[in-house]
Amino acid sequence: MIRQILPEQFNTSACVPKKDDGMSGAGKSETLRLGFMETMEVDGRGHIGGLLITNQNGRPLEFQCTTPVKPNRTQEILFGETLRSWLLGELIGSTLLDRVAIKPNIIITSDPNLLELRNHTSIPVACAADAKSKLAEQGCTLRIGGSILRFHEGHQLDAESLNKQKHLIPDAADLAEPLERVREALAETVKTVFAR
Amino acid sequence: MSEFDFDDDAKFADDVEFTGEPEVSASGYLDTGLEHVASGDSRPPLAESIAEAKRSTRIDVAQTGFNPALSRMPSIETQTVSLNTVLDFVPSWTARRIPMKCIGLTLPEGIEFLPPKADSTKSSDGVELKRIGPAKKVEEESDGVEKPRKVTRIKPPADALSLQDRLFYLLQPPLESWLAEQELIMPFEPFGYQYEGIAWLFSSHSALLADEMGLGKTMQTITAIRLLLRSGQARRIVLICPKPLIPNWQREFKTWAEELPVVTVEGNGQRRRMLWTMPGIPILIANYESMTRDIADIPEDEQPKFDLLVLDEAQRVKNRESRTAEAARSIKRRRSWALTGTPIENRPEELGALFEFLEVVPKGSCPDLRQLQKLAKKYILRRTKDVVMSDMPPRIDRDAELELTDAQEYAYRTAEKEGIIQLNELGDTITVQHVFELVLRLKQITNYDPFTGESAKLERLLADMEEIGASGGKAILFSQWTKTIDWLAPKLKEFNPLIYHGGVPTKQREPILAKFKEDPNAHILLMSYGTGAVGLNLQFAGYVFLFDRWWNPAIEDQAINRAHRIGVKNPVIVTRFISKNTIEERIDRVLSEKRALFAAILGDGDNNNVSLGLNATEIFGLFDLKARHKGGSKSIGPKPVEPQTDAA
Numbered sequence: 001m002i003r004q005i006l007p008e009q010f011n012t013s014a015c016v017p018k019k020d021d022g023m024s025g026a027g028k029s030e031t032l033r034l035g036f037m038e039t040m041e042v043d044g045r046g047h048i049g050g051l052l053i054t055n056q057n058g059r060p061l062e063f064q065c066t067t068p069v070k071p072n073r074t075q076e077i078l079f080g081e082t083l084r085s086w087l088l089g090e091l092i093g094s095t096l097l098d099r100v101a102i103k104p105n106i107i108i109t110s111d112p113n114l115l116e117l118r119n120h121t122s123i124p125v126a127c128a129a130d131a132k133s134k135l136a137e138q139g140c141t142l143r144i145g146g147s148i149l150r151f152h153e154g155h156q157l158d159a160e161s162l163n164k165q166k167h168l169i170p171d172a173a174d175l176a177e178p179l180e181r182v183r184e185a186l187a188e189t190v191k192t193v194f195a196r
Numbered sequence: 197m198s199e200f201d202f203d204d205d206a207k208f209a210d211d212v213e214f215t216g217e218p219e220v221s222a223s224g225y226l227d228t229g230l231e232h233v234a235s236g237d238s239r240p241p242l243a244e245s246i247a248e249a250k251r252s253t254r255i256d257v258a259q260t261g262f263n264p265a266l267s268r269m270p271s272i273e274t275q276t277v278s279l280n281t282v283l284d285f286v287p288s289w290t291a292r293r294i295p296m297k298c299i300g301l302t303l304p305e306g307i308e309f310l311p312p313k314a315d316s317t318k319s320s321d322g323v324e325l326k327r328i329g330p331a332k333k334v335e336e337e338s339d340g341v342e343k344p345r346k347v348t349r350i351k352p353p354a355d356a357l358s359l360q361d362r363l364f365y366l367l368q369p370p371l372e373s374w375l376a377e378q379e380l381i382m383p384f385e386p387f388g389y390q391y392e393g394i395a396w397l398f399s400s401h402s403a404l405l406a407d408e409m410g411l412g413k414t415m416q417t418i419t420a421i422r423l424l425l426r427s428g429q430a431r432r433i434v435l436i437c438p439k440p441l442i443p444n445w446q447r448e449f450k451t452w453a454e455e456l457p458v459v460t461v462e463g464n465g466q467r468r469r470m471l472w473t474m475p476g477i478p479i480l481i482a483n484y485e486s487m488t489r490d491i492a493d494i495p496e497d498e499q500p501k502f503d504l505l506v507l508d509e510a511q512r513v514k515n516r517e518s519r520t521a522e523a524a525r526s527i528k529r530r531r532s533w534a535l536t537g538t539p540i541e542n543r544p545e546e547l548g549a550l551f552e553f554l555e556v557v558p559k560g561s562c563p564d565l566r567q568l569q570k571l572a573k574k575y576i577l578r579r580t581k582d583v584v585m586s587d588m589p590p591r592i593d594r595d596a597e598l599e600l601t602d603a604q605e606y607a608y609r610t611a612e613k614e615g616i617i618q619l620n621e622l623g624d625t626i627t628v629q630h631v632f633e634l635v636l637r638l639k640q641i642t643n644y645d646p647f648t649g650e651s652a653k654l655e656r657l658l659a660d661m662e663e664i665g666a667s668g669g670k671a672i673l674f675s676q677w678t679k680t681i682d683w684l685a686p687k688l689k690e691f692n693p694l695i696y697h698g699g700v701p702t703k704q705r706e707p708i709l710a711k712f713k714e715d716p717n718a719h720i721l722l723m724s725y726g727t728g729a730v731g732l733n734l735q736f737a738g739y740v741f742l743f744d745r746w747w748n749p750a751i752e753d754q755a756i757n758r759a760h761r762i763g764v765k766n767p768v769i770v771t772r773f774i775s776k777n778t779i780e781e782r783i784d785r786v787l788s789e790k791r792a793l794f795a796a797i798l799g800d801g802d803n804n805n806v807s808l809g810l811n812a813t814e815i816f817g818l819f820d821l822k823a824r825h826k827g828g829s830k831s832i833g834p835k836p837v838e839p840q841t842d843a844a
Contacts, residue, residue, distance in 0.1 A: 033309065052367060053306065059374070060367040061306025067297040091294060099298045102309040177347070177370065185366050188352075189299060192359045 032056040032168040035104030035123070036178040037096060037114055039088045040186050046070025048190065049092035050182045053102045056168045058178055062102045065189050066092055089116025097121055106162055108149065110179050115152045124158035126151050128175045142166070147175040301363050304428030347372055348391040353399045354574060365399050368427075375419070386415070389584035394420045396577050398429075401531045402554035404510070406578040409537040409754050410761030414445070417506060417535060418452040425456065425478060430503035430531070432478065436524065437508035439483035445508070446481065461486050469493065473500050484512055488523040501528040510534035513553050514546035516560075525553055538750040539576065544568055551575065581760070589767040591760045597776050600642065601650040608641045608778060616819055631815050635779055642775035643680050643744055653743055653773045654687060660771065664739055665691050665719045670712065671739035672721045674755045676746060681722045684743070692717045697724035709734070725751050735764040742772045745780055749787055782818050 034056065039049040050065035071079070071087055079086050093114055097107070107117065107125045118125040126142070126149035140156040142149045144166055151158045169175075302310065347370035352362035368374065371391045386394070390412050397403055397420035407413050424430040437445055442460055449458045461471045461482035468490050471480065480502075482490075491499070505527050507513060513521035513534075532554045540547050544565060551557045551571055563571060581588055600608060615634040619626055644651035657673070664671050675681050678697045685693050694712050696705060705727075712721045713736055721737070725746050737759040746752050752772075760768040774780050 053309075054369075055305070057373075058369040059305050060303045060369070061309055062300065062302045063363060063367055064298050064300040067299075069294045069296050071294070092296070095296050095298065099300065101302065102306050172373075172376075174373075177373070181367050181369070185363050188362055188366055189359060192362065193299070 032106075032165055033061065033102060033104045034058075034169075034175075034178070035097075035100070035107040036182050037093060037107050037109045037117075038179050038182040038186065039092055039111060039114070040183060040190075042068045042190050047087060047092060048186055049088065049096055050186045050189075051096040051100055051107075052178055052182045052185070053100055053104050054178055056173075057170065058173065060181075062100055063182075063185060064096050064099045065186055066095055085113045085116035088113045090120055093117035093125075094120050097123070105165065106158075108175055108179070110176065112150075115150075118152035118155050118158070124151065124155065124162055126158070126162070128179065130176070144169055144175060145171060145173040149175070299359065301360050301367070303364065303367070346388060348388070348395050350395045350399050353401065355401065356399075371395050374423070386419070387412075387584070389579050390416050393577060393579075394423070397533060398423050400533070400575075402556050402575050403532075404534045404536070404539060404550055404554060404576045406536055406539040406576050408578070408580045409757040411579060411581065411584065413535050413537070414448045414508075415452055417508075417533065418449055421479065421504065421506075422453045422456060424504065432475065432480075432500075432502050433504040433506070434480040434482065434500075434502045434527070434529075435506040435508065436482055436484055436487050438512070439485065441508060442481055442483060449479070461490070465490075465493070473498055475500075484520050487527070488520050491523045491527060492519075499526075499528055503529065504531040504533065505529040506533045506535065507553065508535045510536040510550055510553070511538055511546065514549050516549035516552055521549060521553065537754070539578070547572070589764055591756065592767055592769045593772070594769065595772045595774055596656055597774050597781075598652040598656055600775055600778065601645070601652050601655075603645045603648040603650040604641060604652060604775075607645045607647065608638060611637055611641060612779075619819065628815055631819065635783075635815065635818065638779045639744055640677065640680070642778050642780055643675070643677075644683065652775065654684070656773065657684075657741060657743070658688070660739070660741070661688065661691050661720060668716060668719075669739060670719055670721070670737040671741060672723060672734060672737045672755075672759055673741040673743055674723050674725050674746075674752075675743040676725055677744075678724055680743065681724060684722055688720055688722075691719040693720045693722050694718055695722050696727060697722070698727045700727075712737075723755070725755055733761065734758040735761050738766050738768055740768060740770045742770070745772065745774065745783060747783075779818060786814050786817070 032055070034054050036052045036054065037049065039047050041047050045068035047070070048066050048068050050063065052060060053062040054060050069087070069092060071083060076083055088111065093107075094117060097103075097117070104123060107114075107121075107123055108128050109115075109125070110128055112127050115125055115127055128147045128149055130147065140151050140153070140159045142151070142159045142163055149159070149162070349370055350365045350368045352365040356362050356365070371394060375386075393405060393407065393412075393416040397405060397416060405413050405416065407416075421430070421433055425433070435445065446458060446460065449456060456479055457477070458479045458481060459471060459477045461468050461480060463471075468486060471477070472482075472490055472494060494500070505524070507524060513524050515521060534550055534553060536550075539550060545562060547568055548557065548561065548563050551563065551568075552559060552561070554575060556571060556575055557563055581591070599605075612634075615637065619630055619634065622630060640646070643653060661671065673681075673684070675684070678699050681695055681697055685695055692715070694708050696708050700708065708721075712718050712734075721734070735758075740756050740759050742752055742755070746755075756768070756770050760770075774784055
């Protein structure tokens, strides 16, 4: 509703992978770039987000993180329950995706709020959950290694497209592990830069 | 009421003119009676309204004598009050994108994936992306099956100050999965402590890996080098080691990282110089002598610059004044690693020299014990078997304190008495070498009496060997002297002894070791410390005899570790022969006292492997002598005088 009333200002075109380096992976058909996105709250300063791009084996290729962003009181009131998904998924997520030079083929996160990002990009966004968790039972899912990927309910075809490239990811890959790296990197960034 | 209507009424009211007396209520308030005038749609004519106003405007006034003034009509004026008619929507709000800054890092392996004309490495509001190292080809890797296991994360080094540098290490995957993905062909799965060592080396610019012998320093170093090369952190690496160990390193590189090209500096001077200065050689191996000689011959402007310099057996640079140490320090490099199982051989100052090589202390500085402890904590990684190999069969040490036989006792006392007399007769001309010769003579007598051939140690050895031979076991015996080994061999004939010492031609050595391993009847291998202490894997031997004691327990430990090392399946029983009431006992006591002091530097867990030698004062002290100088007799301070032996 809010977006219907208020002007939509985000330009999502930057998030769309280019033809020669994006989803199709043309020319490098056997490579897959995975994006791992996490956010964390910095005491009194808002939220920061980080996006780590790796190859299919988890080797880091690029990392971006934002400065803290904090919604004001008006935004808190007007966005209501959608504030978190707007802030994390739409605002921080889009910024990070726009910023990375190496566009991922899929974005994996542990925060369901970040699934909102899928409405602003053509790149599939999935929420990784432990195969045994209840979260895994919701919606359209895809099992990779020890993780279950849950996709945005409005973009269920993402699971099918990723399923075609699933063989590139090692069976034993732990998709939750790189998210831990992102959280550590965010904590280090907060400690090093923003805590000054 | 509409705005228009209201204004019209106001005009109407403005035109009202009162001619009659106003009626003032008792309360003093003016009652104009205009309510009905302003209301209703049909308005009465003006004259009637005025007349009506006169009638209704009546004032009740107390009689105060001012009636004439009160009879005048009051002057009433009306005023138009403007109302705020424009409604403003305050505050106005539109959804704006909250400005954010980004901090970015492109890793070497990612550079290949950057869009051809990507300009996103720099932006007005973003921090410039930092490129670490050169672009590197990303490996195409197959789907390796990885089992869930403990993960070893690479921690950023304490001296990495920039955020980008720290993030580089933090963002690396766990070492286990990283190595699994590289399709590494490994003889066996590294142990957990080895993963930790690899991760520590990988992130260290200055590192002294001082693991106890047999824990795999070589493997850890090679794997860390491999990761540095793969991650683009290093392109040119030089490894310096003692000449006899070069084949060992070549073999280990082939085992652990066979795809890495390794070039050894050898040949004539021109070729060696070409190899030193030729860029593009990922790994160069050179011996200490070559390094000392060749580096000095290369002009300053042609001096090679390496991303990593590794010194194996780094105790070679313990004397910071030596040409070897100076040459090692002069090599230009970004990272410095030192490998040694014996970071302290004699004095704490040796550790200071190693820290100087690592460039973590100023040149010529002499850190005190407390500073050394602090530096050791930061730059030294030392693990002992006791700590990391809890599942490794134990090493059981037992000191066999033996009484000399009568003939040995007589020979020993006589030699000692005569020797001390001779030393005293030398007066001021006495040197440590004189004392040292006496010590050697006495130690030889404790092995066996040269005249009668009696030997308490041999008796004990034969008794033990009977049991070992009967059970099909194998033993290694170490002695300081080839002469002793040759003397022992015929006496151990029933156990099919094999001899391995400096007198055996090099080509014959390998078959001897092979025979000892494969021949079930060969129960004992007689080795000299000098030849057999380093680089051999004899973990199938369950017994080690130290027939006589070496000057330095570190050498003894190296010898013992030929048998007690990774791969050993059963406990290793180590028997040290010590002749009671002899020089051997005194030496052992002095060394034990020194252990306690130096253990403090390397930690409590290092109680068995701190290597210590005797200095001149201590050697003189073995006979209650004092060193003589021209000016008279005085104690010798802890000068770096290392006794040299005539060992094979």
